[in-house]
Amino acid sequence: MEVPAERVEPKVEAAYRALGERVSLPGFRKGRVPRALLEQRFRGQVREDVIRALIPESYLEALRETHLEPLGDPRVEEVSFAEGEPLRYRAVVDVKPPLAVKDYSGVPVSRKEVTVTDEEVEALLQQLRERAAEYVPMEGWPALKEDLVILDYQGT
Numbered sequence: 046m047e048v049p050a051e052r053v054e055p056k057v058e059a060a061y062r063a064l065g066e067r068v069s070l071p072g073f074r075k076g077r078v079p080r081a082l083l084e085q086r087f088r089g090q091v092r093e094d095v096i097r098a099l100i101p102e103s104y105l106e107a108l109r110e111t112h113l114e115p116l117g118d119p120r121v122e123e124v125s126f127a128e129g130e131p132l133r134y135r136a137v138v139d140v141k142p143p144l145a146v147k148d149y150s151g152v153p154v155s156r157k158e159v160t161v162t163d164e165e166v167e168a169l170l171q172q173l174r175e176r177a178a179e180y181v182p183m184e185g186w187p188a189l190k191e192d193l194v195i196l197d198y199q200g201t
Contacts, residue, residue: 046104046133047131047132048099050129050130053099053130053131056098056099057091057095060091061080061084065080068083092126095126096124096126096132099132100132100134104119113138113140114140114141115139115141116139116140118138119136119138120137
């Protein structure tokens with residue numbers, strides 16, 4: 046993929062401008078460091094910032110143009126970038142394969158007959174009732190067989 050130099054340069058300018066506003070070097074007030082000095086000291090950082098900003102932006106744009114459906118994040122390889130030049134890189138990604146549905150009207154389908162008894166239905170309903178049950182405190186009543194009982198005791 047290639048990002049034209051006309052799109053790269055404004056990002057480079059913006060990165061140096063933002064860096065110049067927050068960097069203070071000895072002998073210069075904050076925000077007053079000359080661009081040449083910023084380039085000398087922070088070229089690598091600016092390069093990384095520009096690459097980090099432009100690759101996702103151009104990758105998403107390429108996906109929109111090609112109508113590809115990726116199955117994950119891309120693996121970015123072979124990044125080549127120098128000031129005044131286009132940004133070039135290669136994005137490797139797995140894509141969703143095209144799926145063509147063929148005529149399936151002649152495919153035989155067998156249906157299995159299932160019988161359900163009233164006892165099975167009642168057992169399933171009872172399981173659902175027990176799973177959705179809410180326990181509320183009931184003091185002063187004798188505990189029944191299915192009740193949940195919480196005891197506090199001390200041994201001596």
